[in-house]
Amino acid sequence: PVTAGSIVVPFGHVIGNEKWRGSELAQRLQGKVKLIFEDGLGLVDFHLSNRTCILLISEADLVAGDEFKRRLVRFRNASSLRGIVIVEKTQISDQYYPGVQKLVVLELGMVLLPVANQGEASQLIIQLVSVCVREQSRDRGSNPFVRRQRAQRAEPALLQAVQRIPGVGRTKALLLLQRFASLHRLCNADIRELEQAVGQTAAQQIYTF
Numbered sequence: 001p002v003t004a005g006s007i008v009v010p011f012g013h014v015i016g017n018e019k020w021r022g023s024e025l026a027q028r029l030q031g032k033v034k035l036i037f038e039d040g041l042g043l044v045d046f047h048l049s050n051r052t053c054i055l056l057i058s059e060a061d062l063v064a065g066d067e068f069k070r071r072l073v074r075f076r077n078a079s080s081l082r083g084i085v086i087v088e089k090t091q092i093s094d095q096y097y098p099g100v101q102k103l104v105v106l107e108l109g110m111v112l113l114p115v116a117n118q119g120e121a122s123q124l125i126i127q128l129v130s131v132c133v134r135e136q137s138r139d140r141g142s143n144p145f146v147r148r149q150r151a152q153r154a155e156p157a158l159l160q161a162v163q164r165i166p167g168v169g170r171t172k173a174l175l176l177l178q179r180f181a182s183l184h185r186l187c188n189a190d191i192r193e194l195e196q197a198v199g200q201t202a203a204q205q206i207y208t209f
Contacts, residue, residue, distance in 0.1 A: 009047050009048060010034075011049045012033065012049070012129060013033065013034040013036060014033045014034070014035050014036070014047065014048060014125065015037075015038050015041070015046065016029075016036070016038070016041075016045070016046050016047075017038070017046065018039040018041075019045075020037070020045060020046075024118045024119065024122075025118040025119075025121055025122050028118070028119055029122050029126065032126045033125070033129050043055065043071050043078075043079075044075070044081075046125060049129070052081065052082045052157065053081045053083050053084070054084055054086055054125060054128075055071070055072060055083055055086070056087075056088075056121060057072075057085060057088065057100065059088040059090050062087070062088070062096040062097075062100065063092065063093060069103060072103065072104065072108060072110070073108070076108045076110065082157070083110050084113060084128070084157050085100075085104045085110055085111065086114075086124060086125075087100055087104075087112065087113070087114055088115060088116070088121070089114040089116065090116065090117070097114065100112070105184065105187055106184060106187055106188075109183070111157050111158055111183065113160070113161060113164070127160075128156065128157060128160075131156040158177065158183065159173050159174070159177065161183065162177060162186070165205070165206055165209050166205055166209055167205040167206070168202065168205075168206065172198050172202055175197050175198055176197055176206075179196075180197075186206075189207075191204070191207045194207055
């Protein structure tokens with residue numbers, strides 16, 4: 001079902017599912033990234049250039065029922081690509097969000113990024129594309145030892161997800177990911193483990209969140 005798994009996406013480009021053509025999201029991406037539409041991407045909404053896919057869950061998807069859950073599970077089971085789930089968290093869909101968070105982060109071990117609307121979703125995709133481009137340009141002709149060290153750093157999307165926790169900046173996010181390695185382990189960490197990584201005050205904020 002993930003038909004675009006073998007597509008090589010050039011850096012700075014995004015391949016979008018045909019169903020998003022003409023949407024507010026697509027209009028906001030135009031001119032900021034090189035957007036190409038393809039029919040038959042299956043479960044995926046957008047493909048980025050570093051084997052990363054965006055699965056976008058709209059407010060309407062959340063309200064309509066459980067079909068979006070089946071789509072996420074099918075993607076996780078069928079694909080070796082890195083999936084980022086962007087979900088529209090609005091006043092209407094807010095009540096469904098805890099269930100989505102539990103499924104995506106704890107059960108499927110994927111990155112979940114909430115947005116208020118399609119405009120915010122487009123900004124997030126543009127940001128992810130620019131990170132890919134910067135990393136690729138830095139890696140060209142660089143020292144192999146430096147490249148190896150960089151490869152061990154947190155993935156951009158994962159790092160960005162951790163930085164959305166209140167009170168957590170880039171430095172604390174790197175410390176947390178260095179210690180816990182995944183969102184799943186971070187979500188299940190107790191307060192003492194968190195304190196050892198980032199100190200008492202920040203640990204309490206993270207644990208509460």
